[in-house]
Amino acid sequence: MELKVIKESVTVNEVVYDSFTELPIECDVLLPDYCPDIMKVLKCCATPVFTQTTVEGSSLTVEGYALLELYYLSENRQIRCSEHKTPFSKVLDLKCTPENPTVSVSATVDYLNCRAVNQRRVDIRGAMTISAKVIAQKSENVVSDAEGGGVQLRKNAMNTTCVVGTAERQFTVREDLELGYGKSAIGAIVRKQVQAVATDCKVISNKIVVKGELIINLFYLCEEDERPETMQYNLPISQIIDLSGVDEDCKCDVRFRVISCDIKPKADLDGESTMLSAEVTLCAVAKAHRNTHVQAVTDAFSTTYESSFAERPITALRLIDVVDDKHHYKEHLELPDEVVSVLHMWCDAAFTGGNLVDSGVQLDGRLMLSMFAMDNENNPVYFEKPVDFTHMVELTDQEENLLADITMKAASCEFTPTGDGRVEVRAEIIICGTLYGIMKCDVMSDLAVDETKPQKRDGNTALTIYFAQQGECVWDIAKRYHTSVAAVMEENSMEKELLQSRATLLIPLIV
Known part of the structure; x- marks a missing residue:
């Protein structure tokens, strides 16, 4: 045939x-x-x-x-x-x-x-x-x-991930924000921190519906000569992102990126600056993945003719997980000796690397804790301290090589004085992104048999006795004697291809 x-x-x-x-x-x-x-x-x-x-x-x-x-x-x-x-x-x-x-x-x-x-x-x-x-x-x-052609095939399941595509959608959020009850009118905004995080994602045909939250933190001076104030606003946001080819079987990584923000004091009906005019331009970025499964031939031989095949190496990515976690950081921070009180504290988060460990993936991050404070001479001062932290992502599958595309954002940072020259710092870190396994393997690109060169056999031999060692595979034995794996396993009443101990096998001849 x-x-x-x-x-x-x-x-x-x-x-x-x-x-x-x-x-x-x-x-x-x-x-x-x-x-x-x-x-x-x-x-x-x-x-x-x-x-x-x-x-x-x-x-x-x-x-x-x-x-x-x-x-x-x-x-x-x-x-x-x-x-x-x-x-x-x-x-x-x-x-x-x-x-x-x-x-x-x-x-x-x-x-x-x-x-x-x-x-x-x-x-x-x-x-x-x-x-x-x-x-x-x-x-x-x-x-x-x-x-x-008498070919025998050894197959292996290739589980890879196809990136269906990426899409971006830029949009602008405009809001008038009110100060909280009892807050003094704004004199000048000292610092603003704007973050946007995705909270929900749904996929319909060729579209991704994403919901999220816009987090605005402000530190400002009052019109009257009072202690500076802070305010936080959480605004809901949503977008529909068009992405051709995406469907319900896809896993999506959606993130928001802040392009620009303009926040200014605004006068109320009484002429006092108790409101804010906010205009924030964002970009929603979506990346869709689809897992694929293929039974690929990794080795072959013929029981009848001499055979040959061509193979080439490939490197492919496999999506391990889409990460959407929160990390809660807590520490008792010792203040510098000259600090009398803390006016404002914030932090910035950065992803520094990921490593595979026994229980999953360890994601490393760094927080830069920053503060405005008053010293013992009643002058405002600035201090900062970098701290490292780790976040664990549990995995059921392990990979030899890891590619981590991770973003870390500080959603909030709070502090409470403890009265002993220290403050308790609490920060919430949003961790999102994708974890890929890098798979390297050889794939068979072509297979042929030469019908002019039949396998040489000893016509007087119907069975061969083979002394197998522990750990040998029936496939390798069958390939050596140009017979089939099924015939060897049937002749020796075997259930598994891998030998658990030394054994004497009968190798049947396939004609």
Whole structure:
């Protein structure tokens, strides 16, 4: 019977680019006219914001800006803030032209130094590191079955994940917010922190419906000369994202990215600034995955003719889990000796790496705890402290290699003085993203038998006695003697292919 080879197309995704690049942060900042003069610089912070990523040919272009927040003391010893944006753009060489690329970028600020040139001008110098990952999609033709020619096949289930696609939708939230009852009117906003998190995701045909929460934290000065105040607002948000090919069988990773925010005091009907005008531009990013299962032939031989096959290595991704967790951080923090009281505390979270452990995946993160406080001379001061933390994700399946695409955001940060020169810090960290296993294997791309070269056999031998060792596999024995696995197992009344102990086997001849 003539050999008939059946092939199947398998879509696999592989990481074609995973690297870091450093970008400088350099600018001279002039205070706008409405800001008071600088008496003393407290701190300058930078937040990288990505506005666009584009893949053209073998190049990845990353664009965005660094939001610079300059905190300083004015002449009347009040904490003030001046915001500035410095744009950045970087072209990265991917070394290949990816098909249907999926891009993931993040950034961390390595260092930032600032120097007041005069009371209206500040020189800022620093650097940030951009991390970029590009996943490409391609199709591989693999041998999934064959019949005829006396071929014997060894099959293995290939469980891979196909990234159906990614889609983005930009939108703007506009709200008028009221201060809480009994709150003093706003004099000036010192600091604002805006985060957006996804809370629910539903998939319908070619669309993803996502709901979330916009979290706004404010630290502001009162119009009257009082202690600064804080406020937090939680606003519901929702979007419908169009993504061709997505359906109910897909697993989706949806995240919100804050593009810009403009929050200003607003007068109420009595003319007092007890309201806020908020305009926040967000980008909802969705990535859909579909798991695929293929029975691929990994080894073959013929009991009748000499055979040959071709194989090639592939690297594929398998989705392990879509992470949507909360980490509750708690610590008793010892304050510096000169601090009398804490005015405001916040934190920023960053993902630093993931590792496979026995019970699952350990996700490492770093919190930068920051505070405005009053010292023993009644002057506002700034302090910060980096702390590391870990979050465990339990898994039922283990992988040899891990790729973690994780985002960590600080949703809240609260503190309570304990009266012994320390404060109890409580922070809620939102952890979301995807965990992939990197699978490397050889796939059979072609199979053939040579009917002009039959297997050489001893015509006088119907059975061969073989002394098998513990741990040997019947497949390897059958391949050596050009017989079938089924025939060996039937002849020796075996139930499992792997030998648990030494044994004497009868190897039947297949004609």
